[in-house]
Amino acid sequence: MEKLTGLKKIKTAVFISGTGSNLKNIIKFSKLEKSPISIDLIVSNTNKAKGLSFADQFKIKKKIFNFKDIKKNILLLKKEKIRFICLAGFMKILSKDFIRKFDGRIINIHPSLLPKYKGLNTHSRAINNKDKFAGCTVHYVTAKLDSGKIIMQKKIKIAVKDNPASLAKKVLQQEHKLYPAAIKKVFN
Ligand code: GRF
Numbered sequence: 001m002e003k004l005t006g007l008k009k010i011k012t013a014v015f016i017s018g019t020g021s022n023l024k025n026i027i028k029f030s031k032l033e034k035s036p037i038s039i040d041l042i043v044s045n046t047n048k049a050k051g052l053s054f055a056d057q058f059k060i061k062k063k064i065f066n067f068k069d070i071k072k073n074i075l076l077l078k079k080e081k082i083r084f085i086c087l088a089g090f091m092k093i094l095s096k097d098f099i100r101k102f103d104g105r106i107i108n109i110h111p112s113l114l115p116k117y118k119g120l121n122t123h124s125r126a127i128n129n130k131d132k133f134a135g136c137t138v139h140y141v142t143a144k145l146d147s148g149k150i151i152m153q154k155k156i157k158i159a160v161k162d163n164p165a166s167l168a169k170k171v172l173q174q175e176h177k178l179y180p181a182a183i184k185k186v187f188n
Contacts, residue, residue, distance in 0.1 A: 020051015022088035118146035138182035
């Protein structure tokens with residue numbers, strides 16, 4: 001990937017659809033000196049995303065995107081000088097055109113050990129299959145769902161007593177560690 005580092009932090013947008021615990025965690029990380037990125041925009045596909053409240057809390061711009069109008073979205077991101085995008089609990093599938101415009105500059109966190117369990121309900125699928133391990137993956141976003149190059153992964157043990165909710169909680173804790181580490185790796 002083109003070297004994006006320099007003296008200034010790279011202007012980054014985080015795309016969310018829900019709670020935004022990863023968003024909050026990335027914002028906190030971005031404020032550290034060692035962070036290569038700053039969070040300058042929060043984007044959601046729905047105004048119901050709870051995580052939008054972090055925009056007010058941290059005084060970051062927020063936008064609701066209608067993902068049908070790609071040109072308008074790209075223009076807006078350009079206007080804000082966004083050069084990197086982190087998807088964090090973002091439930092919409094980005095169009096090929098959008099991904100092409102930001103080729104190699106969009107990353108995502110997925111709650112499974114990819115290439116296992118692309119898509120939804122990863123934790124119940126892992127438990128139903130009696131897997132010994134679960135985890136999370138940060139990867140580049142390509143036109144093929146959850147299939148881009150893996151940046152980093154964290155593996156955890158599934159306990160016998162785990163259910164999808166307890167496993168989701170444990171994996172989410174790991175996601176909060178993994179995402180900042182993966183962002184650092186991208187820019188190293
Ligand atoms: C995370 O588990 C993420 O991997 C998945 O959805 C969840 C979002 O959590 N895609 P949050 O909105 O960051 O709290």
